Amino acid sequence: MQAKDHVIQQLQIALRAQLSALERQEKINEDVRQKLMHKEQEKDVVESRDKNGDSIQQLSSDLRTTISDLQLKLDDWKFDKVSNKQPETSQERVHSLEAALQMKEKEFRQQEKCCRELKASLSKKDQLLRLAETTIRSVFSRQEASFEVFEYLKGKMEQDKSFVRKTLADLNNEIVDSKFDICVVVALQITCIHTETIGCSNHAALRSLRKNPDREKVFQGSHKRSRKHCQGGSESISDDDSSRDESPYFWLRARRPQEDLSPLINEIGRLEENWRRTEARMRAEISRRVLSPIGIPNPDEQQQQQH
Numbered sequence: 001m002q003a004k005d006h007v008i009q010q011l012q013i014a015l016r017a018q019l020s021a022l023e024r025q026e027k028i029n030e031d032v033r034q035k036l037m038h039k040e041q042e043k044d045v046v047e048s049r050d051k052n053g054d055s056i057q058q059l060s061s062d063l064r065t066t067i068s069d070l071q072l073k074l075d076d077w078k079f080d081k082v083s084n085k086q087p088e089t090s091q092e093r094v095h096s097l098e099a100a101l102q103m104k105e106k107e108f109r110q111q112e113k114c115c116r117e118l119k120a121s122l123s124k125k126d127q128l129l130r131l132a133e134t135t136i137r138s139v140f141s142r143q144e145a146s147f148e149v150f151e152y153l154k155g156k157m158e159q160d161k162s163f164v165r166k167t168l169a170d171l172n173n174e175i176v177d178s179k180f181d182i183c184v185v186v187a188l189q190i191t192c193i194h195t196e197t198i199g200c201s202n203h204a205a206l207r208s209l210r211k212n213p214d215r216e217k218v219f220q221g222s223h224k225r226s227r228k229h230c231q232g233g234s235e236s237i238s239d240d241d242s243s244r245d246e247s248p249y250f251w252l253r254a255r256r257p258q259e260d261l262s263p264l265i266n267e268i269g270r271l272e273e274n275w276r277r278t279e280a281r282m283r284a285e286i287s288r289r290v291l292s293p294i295g296i297p298n299p300d301e302q303q304q305q306q307h
Helices: 002-049 053-083 085-211 215-237 241-255 258-294 299-306
Strands: none
Touching: 002 053, 002 085
């Protein structure tokens, strides 16, 4: 812009110099015209005074020289006049250059505005990228923390599972032991009843032996039968849980009348029913408090679903 302004100033100075030169040339031309007019007046005066041919020839030669000089000056003036058109064309060029400069300035301003908008958009994108980066880092850190918590909870859950399995095994052992103890108690009670029954039957056999002549054979047979029943009772106590459950009823039905043993059978059935209910409640409570929170399925519910 400064270079363009400098060029314009130089052109203006040149135009002013050309205008001043034209003004000086016009003044010179005006002086020449006045001199010509004065010469013509003198020529008229000379022609009127002197009719001498020599003077006329001299005057004519002078006039010719003067006319030739004036003609040269006129030619120079015409050339100067033609050359004066060049400043006008240069001024037009200056105006066209100024218009082009204005257009360039407008384009430069538009480009500057576009650059500012682009810079603002880039800054916004940079801010968004930084925000996204911080968000991703925070998400990754939270996921890493959650993964560590998950690993810790997984290990703790494995420990809880092992503890629960051990507890269930201990409970099952306790249930089996308590069930076995109940069966042993019931078997002992029934054994006592059985021994009482054997005693009563032996007492009745003694009475019959006193009346029977073959009392020794009868006594030996009853004694052998009692020994067999006692051995059968001891063997039934050492059997599995199912044989323990069935053997007392077998002894009762075999050795005493049904009407005398019905209260005891009912009591045993009631105890077994209460025990089953208590066991079911214990299993449900264990499943609700221990198994469900750590994700272990209830085995009773699985069996019910399978059935």
